[in-house]
Amino acid sequence: MQPGLTIGYVPQIETVDWYFPVTVEEVIVMTRTNSKWWPRITPAERIEVREVLEKLGIADVANRHIRELSGGQRQRISIARALASNPEFLVCDEPTSALDVSVQAQILNLLAELRQRLGLAYLFIAHDLSVVRHISDRTAVMYLGKIVEVAPSAELNSSPVHPYSIALLSAVPIPDPAIEKKRKRIILKGDVPSPSNPPSGCAFQTRCWLKEKLGNPERCATEEPPLAASPRDLDVAVACHFPLEDGAAATTKVGRTAAAASSKAQSKA
Numbered sequence: 089m090q091p092g093l094t095i096g097y098v099p100q101i102e103t104v105d106w107y108f109p110v111t112v113e114e115v116i117v118m119t120r121t122n123s124k125w126w127p128r129i130t131p132a133e134r135i136e137v138r139e140v141l142e143k144l145g146i147a148d149v150a151n152r153h154i155r156e157l158s159g160g161q162r163q164r165i166s167i168a169r170a171l172a173s174n175p176e177f178l179v180c181d182e183p184t185s186a187l188d189v190s191v192q193a194q195i196l197n198l199l200a201e202l203r204q205r206l207g208l209a210y211l212f213i214a215h216d217l218s219v220v221r222h223i224s225d226r227t228a229v230m231y232l233g234k235i236v237e238v239a240p241s242a243e244l245n246s247s248p249v250h251p252y253s254i255a256l257l258s259a260v261p262i263p264d265p266a267i268e269k270k271r272k273r274i275i276l277k278g279d280v281p282s283p284s285n286p287p288s289g290c291a292f293q294t295r296c297w298l299k300e301k302l303g304n305p306e307r308c309a310t311e312e313p314p315l316a317a318s319p320r321d322l323d324v325a326v327a328c329h330f331p332l333e334d335g336a337a338a339t340t341k342v343g344r345t346a347a348a349a350s351s352k353a354q355s356k357a
């Protein structure tokens with residue numbers, strides 16, 4: 089990351105207390121000036137706040153109280169507060185997870201439009217891969233606090249190589265009934281281990297469906313796989329001793345067996 093880069097932060101839900109009797113305009117000025125007290129808003133600040141709200145299409149709510157706003161409007165205020173310091177880089181921490189699906193789509197479209205219009209870069213954190221692929225150029229999948237696969241988003245969605253990415257992708261519905269009928273969601277067994285006491289070897293080994301299909305190779309339990317370039321594509325990095333060639337096929341039951349057989353054959357070659 090560039091030194092001196094200005095960073096903004098969009099939280100999961102707007103953190104201003106609903107019952108705190110503050111107006112949208114006041115809360116944006118308080119964010120800009122990093123103040124905990126009601127600000128005396130100057131005419132220049134008033135114009136600047138209007139400009140930020142106009143970027144988000146909500147200039148009409150400047151004098152309303154936060155508690156009067158809908159969930160979607162409050163999330164726009166979070167974005168407005170993040171934009172108030174004219175950042176170049178925005179960290180968006182699950183900004184749509186508390187919203188219903190139609191409002192989610194509006195906020196994602198708004199973020200995509202702002203990125204284009206203001207030349208912003210995002211670090212977008214989410215649990216839902218369908219949301220991530222809508223907004224990101226590159227996707228990193230994490231398990232127990234470590235990256236297990238990183239790839240261009242289109243590639244990660246069409247042909248993931250790590251068994252955990254494949255499990256996540258198997259839960260994302262595909263709007264084609266013929267394809268959807270053939271797919272079988274991968275339900276991971278057991279609980280997520282504690283990150284402070286991760287399993288030996290590969291951290292995913294206690295829940296990995298591929299390890300089971302490969303006959304529980306010892307390497308999975310003894311050797312931590314490094315994040316390394318995939319043998320298939322240097323633009324993809326994966327942390328698995330047996331990365332899959334065609335992860336999309338592995339979202340069906342038959343495909344999983346075939347993919348495991350091919351991964352086994354490759355590791356022997």
Ligand code: SF4
Pocket residue numbers: 251252290291292293294296298299308313327328329330331
């Ligand atoms: S190294 Fe083994 S346990 Fe870990 S993801 Fe790969 S196959 Fe699964």
